[in-house]
Amino acid sequence: MNLPLIPTLHPGFSYRVDHVGNERQPVLVIDNFLNNADSLVEYSARAAAFNTEKGLYPGVRFPAPRLYVEAMSKYLGGLVSSVFELPANLRMGVRSVFSLIVTPPNRLLPPQSIPHSDSTKMNDLATVHFLCGAGHGGTSLYRHRATGFEYVDDTRLDEYWNLIAKQEKMPDFPTGYMNGSNHLFEQIASYDAVFNRIIMYRSTSLHSGNIAPDFKFDPDPRTGRLSINTFLYSPE
Helix, strand or coil: CCCCCCCCECCCCEEEEEEECCCCEEEEEEECCECCCHHHHHHHHHHCCCEECCCCCCEEEEECCHHHHHHHHHHHHHHHHHHCCCCCCCCCEEEEEEEEECCCHHHCCHHHHCCECCCCCCCCEEEEEECCCHHHCCEEEEEECCCCCCECCCCCHHHHHHHHHHHHCCCCCCCCCCCCCCCCEEEEEEECCCCCCEEEEECCECEEECCCCCCCCCCCCCCCCEEEEEEEECCC
């Protein structure tokens, strides 16, 4: 199935760069990314190709079309390289997937109830392109209180996960979805879901979707928490 229109840049395109937390990690915030973003919603609904994610994402996904990936590269490539200070000769893989959160809180695994990082490589990047409105909850970045870590790279991986393993055994380990600070993690930045907004951050940054207690786990792409998640990753 093909997109009905070739993605074009929205005439109201704008962006800003935040440096969040004590560790001043960059977050690129883009509003009004694509001129015809509603066609992506319709594409995902008509494709009816969502499958349960094999990893820790608490929902269903399926690949975004190649034209979308090409639009990301065409319109954002130079900006992204500048904001995140990527090496000029760096070659990166790209994975873009439509995503819908549909897993109820009582079915979450312990790692799904706390913020997470997607990679330990500092040049790897993660993007959320919201194709839903504010009522579906945005995305936040966090600090792990015990370590002070706001990102987890190769140098921090063992220390961080050894401590999480100990905290997971405690009776007060969080259950359900994150939605603000708790006794283990402090929210250091939060971005609302705004239709056609992109937020991009290093994949090492601790982050989580804002999923409120009254969240409706709607599996319909036209009315649920639809996003496209794009991961830019370094070859092994």
